[in-house]
Amino acid sequence: xxxxxxxxxxxxxxxxxxxxxxxxxxxxxxxxxxxxxxxxxxxxxxxxxxxxxxxxxxxxxxxxxxxxxxxxxxxxxxxxxxxxxxxxxxxxxxxxxxxxxxxxxxxxxxxxxxxxxxxxxxxxxxxxxxxxxxxxxxxxxxxxxxxxxxxxxxxxxxxxxxxxxxxxxxxxxxxxxxxxxxxxxxxxxxxxxxxxxxxxxxxxxxxxxxxxxxxxxxxxxxxxxxxxxxxxxxxxxxxxxxxxxxxxxxxxxxxxxxxxxxxxxxxxxxxxxxxxxxxxxxxxxxxxxxxxxxxxxxxxxxxxxxxxxxxxxxxxxxxxxxxxxxxxxxxxxxxxxxxxxxxxxxxxxxxxxxxxxxxxxxxxxxxxxxxxxxxxxxxxxxxxxxxxxxxxxxxxxxxxxxxxxxxxxxxxxxxxxxxxxxxxxxxxxxxxxxxxxxxxxxxxxxxxxxxxxxxxxxxxxxxxxxxxxxxxxxxxxxxxxxxxxxxxxxxxxxxxxxxxxxxxxxxxxx
Amino acid sequence: xxxxxxxxxxxxxxxxxxxxxxxxxxxxxxxxxxxxxxxxxxxxxxxxxxxxxxxxxxxxxxxxxxxxxxxxxxxxxxxxxxxxxxxxxxxxxxxxxxxxxxxxxxxxxxxxxxxxxxxxxxxxxxxxxxxxxxxxxxxxxxxxxxxxxxxxxxxxxxxxxxxxxxxxxxxxxxxxxxxxxxx
Numbered sequence: 001x002x003x004x005x006x007x008x009x010x011x012x013x014x015x016x017x018x019x020x021x022x023x024x025x026x027x028x029x030x031x032x033x034x035x036x037x038x039x040x041x042x043x044x045x046x047x048x049x050x051x052x053x054x055x056x057x058x059x060x061x062x063x064x065x066x067x068x069x070x071x072x073x074x075x076x077x078x079x080x081x082x083x084x085x086x087x088x089x090x091x092x093x094x095x096x097x098x099x100x101x102x103x104x105x106x107x108x109x110x111x112x113x114x115x116x117x118x119x120x121x122x123x124x125x126x127x128x129x130x131x132x133x134x135x136x137x138x139x140x141x142x143x144x145x146x147x148x149x150x151x152x153x154x155x156x157x158x159x160x161x162x163x164x165x166x167x168x169x170x171x172x173x174x175x176x177x178x179x180x181x182x183x184x185x186x187x188x189x190x191x192x193x194x195x196x197x198x199x200x201x202x203x204x205x206x207x208x209x210x211x212x213x214x215x216x217x218x219x220x221x222x223x224x225x226x227x228x229x230x231x232x233x234x235x236x237x238x239x240x241x242x243x244x245x246x247x248x249x250x251x252x253x254x255x256x257x258x259x260x261x262x263x264x265x266x267x268x269x270x271x272x273x274x275x276x277x278x279x280x281x282x283x284x285x286x287x288x289x290x291x292x293x294x295x296x297x298x299x300x301x302x303x304x305x306x307x308x309x310x311x312x313x314x315x316x317x318x319x320x321x322x323x324x325x326x327x328x329x330x331x332x333x334x335x336x337x338x339x340x341x342x343x344x345x346x347x348x349x350x351x352x353x354x355x356x357x358x359x360x361x362x363x364x365x366x367x368x369x370x371x372x373x374x375x376x377x378x379x380x381x382x383x384x385x386x387x388x389x390x391x392x393x394x395x396x397x398x399x400x401x402x403x404x405x406x407x408x409x410x411x412x413x414x415x416x417x418x419x420x421x422x423x424x425x426x427x428x429x430x431x432x433x434x435x436x437x438x439x440x441x442x443x444x445x446x447x448x449x450x451x452x453x454x455x456x457x458x459x460x461x462x463x464x465x466x467x468x469x470x471x472x473x474x475x476x477x478x479x480x481x482x483x484x485x486x487x488x489x490x491x492x493x494x495x496x497x498x499x500x501x502x503x504x505x506x507x508x509x510x
Numbered sequence: 511x512x513x514x515x516x517x518x519x520x521x522x523x524x525x526x527x528x529x530x531x532x533x534x535x536x537x538x539x540x541x542x543x544x545x546x547x548x549x550x551x552x553x554x555x556x557x558x559x560x561x562x563x564x565x566x567x568x569x570x571x572x573x574x575x576x577x578x579x580x581x582x583x584x585x586x587x588x589x590x591x592x593x594x595x596x597x598x599x600x601x602x603x604x605x606x607x608x609x610x611x612x613x614x615x616x617x618x619x620x621x622x623x624x625x626x627x628x629x630x631x632x633x634x635x636x637x638x639x640x641x642x643x644x645x646x647x648x649x650x651x652x653x654x655x656x657x658x659x660x661x662x663x664x665x666x667x668x669x670x671x672x673x674x675x676x677x678x679x680x681x682x683x684x685x686x687x688x689x690x691x692x693x
Contacts, residue, residue: 042649042656069649105659106599140513154630155592213616215623219602250548252620253627276624278541279534317540366537 009048009060010037018048026052041068041103072103074160077112077151081166086173087137088145090114090130094220095151095160108218110151113159119144119167131217133224144169179205180268181239181258188281190305191249191312195233195241197258197270204263209233209241214253214274227257247277249315278315283371286320288360290377297324297347297356297379301340304362304371316364320345327355327378339363353383535632539693542628545621546687552618553680556610560677564670571657571678574650578689584633586693589651590686591629596655597679598622603662608672 009018024032038045044067051058078093094107104110114130117123118140128136130149139145146167151160179201187194195209209230216223233241243256254277258270287302301320305312312318322345325335338345350356357378362371577589601619658675665671 042653067649069652105656106596108599108602109595155588155595213620215598215616215620218598218623250545250621251617252545252624278537315540315544364537366540368534368536 010034010045021047038068039101041072043067069103074104074110074151074153074158076161076163077110077149079147079149079163079166081147081168083168083171086141086170087135087139088147088168088170089135090133090147090149092130092132092134092149094132104153107220109153109155111154113150113152114147115149115162116145116147119146132220133217133222139170141170141172177268179260179262179266181207181260181270184256184258184270184273186256186273186275186280188275188277190284190309191244191247191277191281192242193244193247193275193277193281195243195256195258195273197239199239199260201262206235206237206261207233207239207241208235208259208261209243210257210259211243211246212255212257212272214255217255230256247275249278249311251277278367283312283316283318283362283364283369285372285374286360286362288358288374288377290358290379292379292381294382295348295350295352297350297358297381299345299347299358299360301343301345301360303343316369317366319363319365321361321363321370322347322358323360323373324356324358326351327357350381352381355380535628538628538632539690542625542690543687545625546683546690549618549621550680550683550687552614552621553676553683556614556618557608557673557676560673561670564673567665567670568674569661571654571661573654573678573682573685574647575685577647577651578685580647583693585645586689587629587633589648590689591626591633592648592651593682593686594622594626594629596651597682598626600655600658600662600675600679604667605672607667607669608676609669610672 010021019037021032021034021037023036024034034047044065047064047066048060048062050060075095077095078097080091080093082089082091092112094110096102096104096107112130112132114128114136115125116128116136117125130136144167146165148162148165150162152158153160179199181197181199184195184197187196197207199205210227211230212223212227216226230241230243231245233243241258246254254275255272256275257272259267260270261267284304286304289300289302291298291300299322303309303313303318319339319341320343322338322340323335324338324347326333338347347356347358355378357376359373359376361373363369578586580586580589598619601615601622605615658678662671662675
């Protein structure tokens with residue numbers, strides 16, 4: 001509490017000195033408005049107060065910390081209403097409209113929230129976001145509605161104070177609306193945009209299709225003068241318009257409407273349609289070509305919109321989903337899926353001699369869009385015709401190889417056999433010059449020599465030293481035998497020969 | 511009364527369906543990259559090369575880069591939304607003295623507007639205090655744009671002040687472009 005007078009002081013972040021707040025020195029109230037002193041809205045301020053009574057001064061209070069921007073509230077917007085043709089036209093002016101120094105300098109950033117209700121008991125409150133200049137037309141005619149508007153600063157999620165409640169009565173709807181264009185809708189395929197509408201009134205109506213660049217609605221200026229005619233859709237009698245010329249992938253939103261003009265030059269405007277190009281547009285099916293090589297199926301995909309149409313591929317980040325299956329008589333064939341990013345794909349693990357069918361759709365995962373499937377393309381994998389040929393060829397080659405090896409081998413073996421037979425079992429032929437002697441001559445291998453007169457004398461050999469030297473004896477035997485072989489060998493009969501054998505026998509026994 | 515009641519019900523249903531069908535946000539990162547690329551090109555196309563005589567009037571505004579660096583994706587997206595809003599505001603002022611290409615300017619503004627609307631619909635804003643403007647870097651961002659606004663007002667929106675602002679906004683968009691590619 002402050003008894004006699006108060007003194008407020010302010011200290012700004014970044015400054016080093018406390019400053020007295022103008023208009024808040026020597027005040028007797030318990031509150032003070034020091035707005036004029038605040039210029040830096042985004043800086044932290046410290047405020048303190050002390051009481052004074054004549055010469056006595058109280059100690060400074062505890063410091064109040066505050067950032068003007070944080071505690072500031074958005075004031076109510078200005079509202080102008082007009083009841084036209086069963087609808088209410090509303091014009092909102094921003095908070096701080098005529099202030100030189102603004103807390104929210106970017107007044108275009110405000111969004112306005114309208115609350116409207118019927119001025120009757122148990123009326124439901126409707127919330128609706130509106131532009132600074134807008135028309136509320138989903139209302140019943142000849143009814144009183146009450147409304148209030150608040151400004152919202154979206155980035156800070158800050159809601160402002162509501163404007164004072166205003167009530168207005170709607171008029172009757174004008175009757176001469178028979179020739180207006182109705183059911184205005186957009187159909188877009190592969191970035192070709194068409195506007196379609198209906199008209200029950202058949203006679204002498206020409207149309208002008210108009211468009212508005214969406215951001216203009218955000219400004220406080222009157223955008224009704226900013227509608228432009230779509231080139232190629234002026235004074236037409238057709239109930240459709242190709243407005244692709246004004247659209248690009250990055251152009252942002254557009255509003256479209258149809259102005260119908262009857263034979264009396266009276267015009268009527270249709271409802272507006274909002275177009276978000278990449279969201280409104282539908283992706284068309286791609287084209288597919290198939291090719292087969294051995295056990296691989298090659299798929300070539302032509303992107304939707306043609307290969308020149310880079311726009312869709314670029315902005316949608318297109319990918320493709322390939323479906324393939326065996327097209328056989330039994331229907332229980334599983335459909336397989338393959339996802340590819342490029343425009344070429346390969347499928348392996350195929351069965352031979354089978355008809356495979358393929359169809360492809362384009363996908364944009366980012367936009368959650370998919371095209372219709374392309375036409376089915378079928379192709380048959382090469383079959384077993386080749387296999388028997390391969391087997392036969394292999395057999396013949398093998399046979400040939402065997403023969404090639406076996407023939408010289410056989411010949412060589414035959415030659416070898418002949419040689420061996422010749423060596424070990426020769427069939428000898430006697431030489432021609434002794435052939436006539438007859439067989440008798442060859443019975444005994446020894447030729448008997450002519451008998452010569454021989455003295456009958458015997459050689460007596462001493463065998464005394466035999467027992468003493470058995471070892472020598474053996475040697476002696478050997479030498480005797482050898483001498484016998486080489487020395488005079490006279491035998492008139494076989495006795496000497498037999499003697500020798502007897503002697504050797506005797507020696508052996510000893 | 512019955513008619514009105516029915517009408518109100520239909521109105522509510524329409525309101526609900528429009529809000530639910532507009533919450534498809536998967537395409538936002540891809541679309542944003544494309545729009546920013548396009549916006550930079552449009553900024554260049556709007557006017558000619560930076561005039562030599564304006565060089566000495568050039569001022570350092572010191573964009574608070576830390577506002578684009580926090581850990582949370584949502585905080586960065588909110589900062590980007592705020593930057594877009596401020597740029598949109600600056601280019602909605604009286605540009606007659608700048609003598610720029612009107613078509614390029616319109617396309618530039620429309621692209622920004624679309625992005626602002628998308629971000630508003632898709633970024634979840636928490637109601638907790640720390641997330642709001644009490645965050646120091648967000649206040650620094652507001653100060654930065656306030657400086658540019660004051661600069662333009664002081665120079666009475668003459669050609670040089672516009673050219674300097676355009677160069678500055680180009681820098682902002684380039685920074686956002688870099689950040690978006692990492693998100």
